[in-house]
Amino acid sequence: MKLICGNSNTDLAQSIAGYLKTPLAECLVRRFADEEVWVKIGENVRGDDVFVIQSTSFPANDNLMELLVLIDALKRASAKRITAVIPYFGYARQDRKPAPRTPISAKLVANLITSAGADRVLTMDLHADQIQGFFDIPTDNLIAVPAMVRDIEKNYDTGNTIVVSPDVGGVVRARQLAKRIKSPLAIVDKRRDKPGQSEVMNVIGDVSGKSCILVDDIIDSGGTLCNAATALLKNGAKDVSAFITHGVLSGKAVERINGSDLKELVITDTISATDAVKASDRIRVITVSDMFGKAIVRTANSESVSVLFE
Template identity: 60%
Template sequence: MPTVVEPKLIAGNSNLPLASSIARRMSMHRGMTVDLVNARVERFNDGEIFVEVFENVRGEDMFIIQSTSNPANDNLMELLIIADALRRSSAQRVTAVIPYFGYARQDRRTKARTPISAKLVANMLVEAGIARVLTMDLHAAQIQGFFDIPVDNLYASPIFALDIKNQFRDSMSDLMVVSPDVGGVARARELAKRIDAPLAIVDKRREKPGEVADMTVIGEVAGKKCIIVDDMVDTAGTLCKAADLLTSSGATEVHAYISHGVLSGPAVERVSKSVMKSLVITDSIAATDAVKACENIRILPTAPMFAQATLNIWNGTSVSSLFETDTLEPIYEGFFKG
């Protein structure tokens, strides 16, 4: 068996800027150049995806960087086909680095005769030859149990905590962390503990999917700077309504920290017109031009965290150490200072 000298990265087309950033960060940590493997991932005229790897990967520890974001099906197929190409090229191990795990919202049967698509995707990834998955802020933590391979689920909350302590360093005592629904309380509580802030909840009731019938604030938010925390923002309708409710309940400012900025349909326009002073997302999903141009949307980098996690997997050290703010702060090398 050939000796694995360096980790090798290969990227699909879903988020090439993030893949390049991860490679640069790994180069800094390693003190030597870590490039993306030379390959082509393209489509035939009928939409079929074709992959060709131009470098020898026999016996190598391969990491595929690919979010399964919009277009979810195309990006998922790219991931599966890249994995198959690497397996057939005798790669020693294939790890899928999936910053945003698509289909995660379909993690259970909500009514009769519906699928559990997240489980189906897990089965497909394993069958394609993927030996390990690295992702961030799964919509439901139990999705890790859908896999019979190791799954490392990173958290954006330590990055958010660093940014909040920088952005609100003169008014930390005025902060109130808000969960936009009862199901997200654990996520919000985690961030609240990190920044030593109280917690409130927006209780929402839906008459049908995608439409909120009624919302109520549980907790005293008057005079507070509210920070809404969630794992993803899609059309931003519920988020903007929650911001309106908090403002009408006496909040002086409303900000949102959301791990994955899906931001589909009218989302960017809604955010730009919202009472929210800022929406902070990560770069787990490649930002569109509209997102980049929106004045009250900020994007935090995840490349330092994913680069370190990839190196930790490669050299067999702890990934869970990256759950701690104290561990991430030096990795971000003063990004949030001043």
């Protein structure tokens, strides 16, 4: 078994390697003067089971291209099997045609990864579960809930918590967390009656006096999450925290979180933390390296990965 990583999230790759007690294979990923990706695998991988660790986070196109070129290099070096380990799968939010003449970019990216030569995909908390079906190769979609549960049980009074989905679409994910920590469930219903009018946040469920835990897969600009926190407090919540798998946090998102009503934001390390994230006293990062490590071992040994969801 060999582990190889690109430049998108070297800290997570090192953590996974440390968990597995397997050093990362020698690999050079550089750029030509015109920013074309150049890759060289520094050791023999012929006949090996290779796992390429690379999130397709910002800069999404560069990191995606690195992943594709790495896979192609391994394929041409006669690796026995190539598993693309993509902790954060970019372009997942474009999983359908919401309007005429728009792409389904998630399917396009899935085709690219398959065509490049990947034999399997291992990822976490896809924005939509059906994206697994976009791949014509086996795809395992891990969930971050077990890592969140461990942190919540360690740092929160679960006897006075309520899990909240920030929108109707995230109810399934919120229910998974609520069931594990034996907490009730609430939903924030967001609606805009007319174009140009501000959104109205209606809270479905009794949050009065409770410590609310918002849970979602992605936080990008942070606007929806911050507005949901304010709505929950107006409905009598004691305090509001958020647990999000992928901390995209683009633009002024960190600044928005720092000035919001959120007690804290907890994200995983599927995306490499920026300096702004590291400097924030409102944002905390938990690792999912052990989950990926266990999944990699089970994949290499042809064992079930689904037990990690239990």
